[in-house]
Amino acid sequence: MTAVLEPLREDVPRELERVFTPADKAFRRSATGIGLTVLVLTAAIGLFLGYQAIPTLHRYGLSFFTQSQWLPQQDIIGLAAVLVGTVEVALVALVVGFPLALMTALYISEYAPAAIKGWLVAAVDLMAAVPSIIYGLWGFFFLQPQAIHVSRWLAQNLGWIPIFHVDTDANSASWAQTKFTASAFIAGLAVSMMVIPLACAVMRSVFAQAPLGEREAALALGSTRWGMIRTVVLPFGQGGIIGGTMLALGRALGETVAVLLIISPAFDIKPNILEVGTETTSALIAGLFGEASKAQLSALLTAGFVLFCLTLVVNTVAAVFVNRSRSGASTEI
Amino acid sequence: MTSIEVRESAIALPEPESDAVGLEAVDVSAWFGTNKVLERVNLSMPPRTVTALIGPSGCGKSTFLRILNRMHESVPTARMAGEVRLNGEDIYDSSARITAMRKRIGMVFQKPNPFPAMSIAENVTAGLKLTGTKVSRSERADLIERCLVRGGLWNEVKDRLDEPGQGLSGGQQQRLCIARALAVNPDVLLMDEPCSALDPTSTRRVEETIAELAPDVTIVIVTHNMQQAARVSQQCAFFLAEMGTPGGIVEAGTTKQVFEAPHDPRTADYVNGRFG
Numbered sequence: 143m144t145a146v147l148e149p150l151r152e153d154v155p156r157e158l159e160r161v162f163t164p165a166d167k168a169f170r171r172s173a174t175g176i177g178l179t180v181l182v183l184t185a186a187i188g189l190f191l192g193y194q195a196i197p198t199l200h201r202y203g204l205s206f207f208t209q210s211q212w213l214p215q216q217d218i219i220g221l222a223a224v225l226v227g228t229v230e231v232a233l234v235a236l237v238v239g240f241p242l243a244l245m246t247a248l249y250i251s252e253y254a255p256a257a258i259k260g261w262l263v264a265a266v267d268l269m270a271a272v273p274s275i276i277y278g279l280w281g282f283f284f285l286q287p288q289a290i291h292v293s294r295w296l297a298q299n300l301g302w303i304p305i306f307h308v309d310t311d312a313n314s315a316s317w318a319q320t321k322f323t324a325s326a327f328i329a330g331l332a333v334s335m336m337v338i339p340l341a342c343a344v345m346r347s348v349f350a351q352a353p354l355g356e357r358e359a360a361l362a363l364g365s366t367r368w369g370m371i372r373t374v375v376l377p378f379g380q381g382g383i384i385g386g387t388m389l390a391l392g393r394a395l396g397e398t399v400a401v402l403l404i405i406s407p408a409f410d411i412k413p414n415i416l417e418v419g420t421e422t423t424s425a426l427i428a429g430l431f432g433e434a435s436k437a438q439l440s441a442l443l444t445a446g447f448v449l450f451c452l453t454l455v456v457n458t459v460a461a462v463f464v465n466r467s468r469s470g471a472s473t474e475i
Numbered sequence: 476m477t478s479i480e481v482r483e484s485a486i487a488l489p490e491p492e493s494d495a496v497g498l499e500a501v502d503v504s505a506w507f508g509t510n511k512v513l514e515r516v517n518l519s520m521p522p523r524t525v526t527a528l529i530g531p532s533g534c535g536k537s538t539f540l541r542i543l544n545r546m547h548e549s550v551p552t553a554r555m556a557g558e559v560r561l562n563g564e565d566i567y568d569s570s571a572r573i574t575a576m577r578k579r580i581g582m583v584f585q586k587p588n589p590f591p592a593m594s595i596a597e598n599v600t601a602g603l604k605l606t607g608t609k610v611s612r613s614e615r616a617d618l619i620e621r622c623l624v625r626g627g628l629w630n631e632v633k634d635r636l637d638e639p640g641q642g643l644s645g646g647q648q649q650r651l652c653i654a655r656a657l658a659v660n661p662d663v664l665l666m667d668e669p670c671s672a673l674d675p676t677s678t679r680r681v682e683e684t685i686a687e688l689a690p691d692v693t694i695v696i697v698t699h700n701m702q703q704a705a706r707v708s709q710q711c712a713f714f715l716a717e718m719g720t721p722g723g724i725v726e727a728g729t730t731k732q733v734f735e736a737p738h739d740p741r742t743a744d745y746v747n748g749r750f751g
Contacts, residue, residue: 256551355586356591360601360605362581364575364578364579
């Protein structure tokens with residue numbers, strides 16, 4: 143019997159085709175469509191702001207970013223002081239909010255008894271549901287009268303550090319209280335209340351995902367709860383901690399109403415966060431756009447465009463951190 | 476049906492020595508919420524002996540094992556009754572520190588769980604760091620080598636101690652976990668199906684490791700593998716939870732007796748593979 147030689151089949155990767163059911167196709171298309179809509183909307187907002195910014199950027203060029211004063215009547219417009227103020231308020235919010243959010247998240251995910259866990263989660267989430275105007279009123283009428291004493295104490299004891307310096311005699315018995323009001327510090331405190339729930343929720347959900355196997359490994363070695371958190375939960379949650387903080391920063395950069403209520407506008411580039419007067423980008427826009435002329439409106443929209451880009455970058459970096467960490471990936475085996 | 480062979484050397488229980496520490500469970504019951512999963516389990520686990528806990532799934536062996544080093548109570552709704560005596564002292568006594576008890580009674584889990592952020596060497600010493608035990612730099616290197624040798628992993632990793640523990644194979648990771656558990660110098664080592672996620676070669680290495688450790692450490696191992704129980708243990712306890720009742724020990728004795736001449740027909744059925 144002779145073997146019949148069959149022609150060898152070509153040894154190249156095959157093109158594989160998948161056949162979707164109609165329901166699958168319909169769902170796929172609608173999901174893709176809705177997903178794209180979100181992207182298109184974001185892009186449209188960016189493009190609109192960018193387009194509106196062209197005349198202003200064309201007219202003022204780089205000085206738009208270096209000029210600190212905002213005097214449209216004298217044709218002097220610049221964002222330098224506003225951007226500094228924006229970052230100062232956001233950083234104060236972050237410095238105050240970060241430890242509180244981290245500790246709250248750790249307490250809820252690691253220490254809280256099961257019976258009160260749900261209540262605590264709801265309470266923190268409720269903080270996020272409070273409108274920012276309420277935080278503004280609270281900050282202005284309740285927080286500020288108390289916080290100026292903290293401001294004064296900081297100025298008295300750490301006044302030699304430029305950021306805590308206030309241009310008045312803080313030690314005087316009849317100290318100038320109004321020098322300490324309406325500052326970036328107090329606005330930052332109010333904003334921190336708004337960013338805590340956001341950062342806390344991200345951190346908490348990441349901590350809760352820390353693998354049980356590794357937690358038990360640490361405990362079974364004789365570790366205390368805190369030792370286990372240090373070796374397992376915090377390293378695992380690193381991405382979520384950074385990501386949640388960045389998201390909070392993005393929120394803090396854009397916070398408007400509460401800041402508008404608390405600060406008194408001042409267009410000086412100054413590091414003194416405790417001193418009266420500052421300005422943030424969003425508060426600038428909200429405060430001025432009502433009586434703005436066409437050219438002034440373009441300038442304000444340019445400020446909006448800068449803020450949009452800033453928050454977009456911060457949020458994108460946050461998303462990268464959250465996704466890249468082990469916290470986002472499924473655990474192996 | 477071939478009956479399972481029990482090694483001759485595994486028959487005689489060694490004489491307890493003065494410095495060896497045994498474990499004794501007295502009237503141990505356990506609940507999850509209101510569901511009772513163990514009822515009045517009494518078992519003596521003598522020093523320098525490997526005790527195997529066998530039985531079908533859901534019969535409470537793992538729960539019992541986790542009660543032995545107080546890991547049971549880390550589950551929110553878990554409760555227990557009875558006593559677990561380590562060298563005669565109840566580990567659940569109010570004067571006993573939970574961290575100290577867990578340090579003396581080590582545990583190896585079903586799924587290898589090295590700390591992924593740590594190197595192989597750091598994994599071995601993790602327990603010392605976690606329990607605040609200080610070791611000098613020179614002692615540290617010795618300790619890492621000694622534990623990895625005892626865990627049967629030294630030859631495979633001695634040139635890459637600074638690489639992450641996650642880079643090892645499943646079997647190697649499990650032996651790393653054994654080395655990590657040994658580093659805090661426990662009196663007792665509990666193993667919860669340590670080989671169920673491993674390939675046959677790794678399983679054999681872990682079993683060799685168990686045999687090498689047995690003269691120094693009291694070992695309690697949960698296993699679903701009858702052959703493994705016969706190979707590694709000198710004493711054996713058969714757990715069973717019959718329909719709607721909490722689990723308990725049907726029969727306990729030397730491995731040879733349980734496998735070759737079980738008193739209870741249910742034990743005979745199980746060890747001969749007729750159910751479970």
